Amino acid sequence: MNLITNLGLLLNATLIATPPLLFAALGSCFSERSGVVNIGIEGMMTVGAFTGTVVAYFTGSWWIGFLCGGLAGAILATVHAIVCIQFHADQTIAGTAMNFLGTGLALFLCKSIFENSSDTPALPSTSTMPKLFAGILKVGTFSGNVFGGYIMSYLVFVLAIACWFIFYKTRFGTHLRACGEHPEACESLGIDVYKVRYICVILSGFLAGLGGSFVTLATVNQFRPNVIVGQGFIAIAAVIFGKFSPGGATGACLLFGLCTGIKTLAGMTNAVSPNLISMIPYIVTILALVLVVGHAAAPAANGKPFVRSR
């Protein structure tokens, strides 16, 4: 094993670990910046992961599954949006409920459809997410490792750039950021705060659902309990780490992804306890926070229910 091969393997592992977090984190940026805390990302990823697998299993098409995974996340997010925006519920509480509902629904439906089994059958390779340049680049070579990852591993970065563009270069982006800072002012200027927040929360669920179905359609090829294991919470952490901006969140997700990559590589040698290696991403985050990043100011109106004046 030489340096180049190892670097290739590391990048490959990073490209597998980052996308689910990044999809969810970008979604979370929309929700948080518009002023709605969405702590239910984990539940939305889980329904996305389940729906994506089931749809791909029955239709044989990964991308229909992928989109339906996103839609499932969006449906759960709609409930969150109605409860938080229309009924002014405490957003943290509602998000906790979404996590219970999301994981509960996914496993409940899984057992109902697949005869009391909490795992779906494994997806045949024809209905999983294809890899870029499959058949052109050699598997195991440096270029194969770096450029031969799953399609969405690359497209997610295009999405990140698109999100940055929406946030800072469009009217809607200005509106959504303003809604998270001072909704009353927005309303006085004729911006429909409810509408902006609805769009953002539902979008956050959609992206979380995509992130979830990436896990099952690309990495794992199957839905089973604990397939998401806390990735939704890591995505939320990445957003806070990245100071609630799409660019910052992308950086934070890449850091997590890279640490997970290191963990995967180090795990191959078995020299150090895998449990200690698994702590790396979290300890690195803590150190980065304490030494470098410091205070992350949340949007001023984040988490505060906004009551429309009539």
Added chain:
Amino acid sequence: MKKKFNILELDVFYTILAIVIGFIIGAIFLVIAGISPAVAYGKLFSSVFSKPKYLIWTLIYASPVIFTGLSVAFSFRTGVFNIGAEGQYIVGSLTACVLGIMLQLPPVVHAIVCILGAALAGALWSFIVGLMKVKRGIHEVLSFIMFNWIAFYLSNYVVNIPIIHKEGGGEATKDVAATARILFPQSIIKLTDCSAANAGFFLAVIAAILIWIIIEKTTLGFKLKAVGFNRSAAEYAGINADASILTALSISGALAGIGGAVQILGMGGRLSQLAAQEGFGFEGITVALIGSSSPIGCIFSGLFYGAMKYGGSKLTMVKAPSEVINIIMGCVIIFIAISHVFKTLFKRFSRKEGK
């Protein structure tokens, strides 16, 4: 003017309403899945109420979640959000387990040492997060999530250390010394026919009462609540806000840590390698919410949760997915969160009736 007793003013009324609606929605899902709700719910209730032994199991299941519920409720009341009860629970159970295996002490003393150790570990785990919050302004939700995972892997690491690990047997530690267990005497265990009957529930009730006294009757509680309610105003009144936040988080962490100890010294007896976070911390959030963040309320909501967990685990016997419990719980939380909507609605309705 004499105030008329009105059921529509009571929080409990809306909590019960939310529970009823939760069960109705759960029933709808059961019907969709082709399972009779009557059969499933019948099994749920009979698994809890049909024998005294089952009721004791409910108490056993309830004990740790009452502790994590108290932990979260205490944090809610003092204006921080302890999403890290999971991690504090884990370090608590780990500490209790290690002390229970390594030390040799007389009965009762040993158990007390283990519980205090667990409380200290949980408090420390939470204190570090608090320190990062007050010194560096780091969002506590973020660091709590990180600390949950560090605790998780730390626990799995320690479980596999040779002196702690059970030789040859499975993915678990050795058994905790009998002196450290909080099991009831053999005579009571025989009488109740419940192998894990333990003092955990009584400890939980004592803790709930203590926390109620701290919050409602002491200057400390007043200070902590004041900082949580309005930090600037409290500081203006001469309260040290940073110290208050650290105290509140430490107490909250200690409670979750004791929850872990109670589970190990009571029911478990040893610590297993974890495949995923067990969720006691997140269940604590639910318990705190259903109990309206009141320590005494947490006893009842913890019992409710314990019953649902224990009863839910028996649902597979009638081929119903036990996850229906999560769906019901999720709905209950939602309807508690929007109970103010019902309140306005009912009041408007009853006013019309009165005319």
